[in-house]
Amino acid sequence: MTTDTDVHTDLDQHAKQLDKAHVFHSWSAQKAFDPLVIAGGLGTKVWDHAGNEYLDFSCQLVNVNIGHQHPKVVAAIQEQAATLATIGPATGSLVRAQAAQRITAKAPAGLDKVFFTNGGADAIENAVRMARLHTGRRKVLSTYRSYHGNTGAAINATGDWRRLPNEYATGHVHFFGPFLYRSEFWATTPEEECERALHHLRRVVESEGAATVAAILLETIPGTAGIMVPPPGYLAGVRALADEHGIVLILDEVMAGFGRAGEWFALDAHDVVPDLITFAKGVNSGYVPVGGVVINEAIAADFDETVFPGGLTYSGHPLAAASIVGSIDAMESEGIVENARRIGADVLAPALADLAARHPVVGEVRGTGVFWALELVADPATRAPLPPPLVAKAKGECVRRGLIPFTVDNRIHVVPPCVVTDDEVAQALPIYDEVLTMLDKEIA
Structure with missing residues (x-):
């Protein structure tokens, strides 16, 4: 018996097959590229055809400031x-x-x-x-x-x-x-x-x-x-x-x-x-x-x-x-710019500072508003950057836990939409915490 979930999962696979056959992606080696299929979104969240939901803390390319489908x-x-x-x-x-x-x-x-x-x-x-x-x-x-x-x-x-x-x-x-x-x-x-x-x-x-x-x-x-x-x-x-x-x-x-x-x-x-x-x-x-x-x-x-x-x-x-x-x-x-300023000062700044204090892999936290970076290091003393394979692993682990991160070089950029709520930040923080704990073990 075929269920709705099976049908929707098939749509995700069909999208990937068409993509692989016909789409040439930017900044990517094409052969191994395996995109996350997005079927819809609302506010800070997106989902695939099968209904798997993700917090979009990448804002795609740090551009969906007002959130999806406003x-x-x-x-x-x-x-x-x-x-x-x-x-x-x-x-x-x-x-x-x-x-x-x-x-x-x-x-x-x-x-x-x-x-x-x-x-x-x-x-x-x-x-x-x-x-x-x-x-x-x-x-x-x-x-x-x-x-x-x-x-x-x-x-x-x-x-x-x-x-x-x-x-x-x-x-x-x-x-x-x-x-x-x-x-x-x-x-x-x-x-x-x-x-x-x-x-x-x-x-x-x-x-x-x-x-x-x-x-x-x-x-x-x-x-x-x-x-x-x-x-x-x-x-x-x-x-x-x-x-x-x-x-x-x-x-x-x-x-x-x-x-x-x-x-x-x-x-x-x-x-x-x-x-x-x-x-x-x-x-x-x-x-x-x-x-x-x-x-x-x-x-x-x-x-x-x-x-x-x-x-x-x-x-x-x-x-x-x-x-x-x-x-x-x-x-x-709707006071969206003001919300971004408040979230940055009152929620993200202290929360990310706490992560940095508890995780040796975080060399520095910096940012403002909803525009933050976690600088990841292989050695806190020398500040040697975390190797790219470990950053890629961290990205995959975030996605597996239901959060889309924005990663560049040796960094995780924390860049949710300007409409993000305190509760949504609270949902994201344990995911970052778990992934950083995993990275701590890698550099120990």
Whole structure:
């Protein structure tokens, strides 16, 4: 006798078979890739066809900030699809204008225009283009510990291993940003790390020739690279250095923005106003692909009489715009950013600190809002990173226990949706605890 469970399990297997036959996955060796099939979701949880439920503490790619299937965002997309499903970017569109207005209302004063893109990577591309055209210079400085996307300039601006097979664009220079736990500057305090990192950046600018540098590009809080909240004064110091030399400051808020760091923009917690802000991910929680650049008055004015040499077929797509309006309005009315801030300060910070105190495999906990990293080490004394096979094992054990983690290199990133509740964090913590206990035994 065939049961409903058997039928649904067959659907999961059928999905895997089709996937294996026809889908080419990003950042993966294809032969051994075995995806977890997701059939549905709601809020912080997702499930497969067989009904196995998981807490999604990865937010997929750290982008489902408002949670899965938020009814107000779904309704906004449905209503727009019924009215006007698509229109070209050269036309006027009320919903596009409303989306831009919602975004700029959250940005610092003086950043009042939005150029819409299809995602975060092409937001970086266009921000770099604007900086180069504005300054007449070519070089873009970014950090080694960074990720900015997988298109030409964006991947070259990226600092991790993914840049190396993809170095096609020119004019990119890298430097070390602050990261006290693995300091490149022999620092022992946040103040020393800040001062020495700023001195290092100044020397790079001077050595490259300040008159050749168009932009300094930074993730406000480096995300994929390790959720490294900058020490007090660092971003303000970069702003001052950029001003001194006429360099455009681009802050990449693709991952850190729209509630992730417990603020509308992560830069809100720092004394800094950039010239350009890139965004994507949390602006609509990835319900429809979208990204963009928030532009200050001086750079926008460059193109009052001069044609901007950039564009995309789907720039400001009405379904994406509607999802932005629905998402920002829901986040405002439901206090979702405030919830992320409270969960971070009152729930995650003490709970993760407790895990670190009890588990030698955790070298450091750092983060803010719903944006946290557990730095895993093979040796607490030397801080040697935990080997990748053990991190992969930890990921599998989390999934087996009903939690989808976000793992990168030697880290587990704790990045639930901004709508996560105290009870859902309480469900997740024993899973992390059990998996860390397993890792403790591996390094003993």
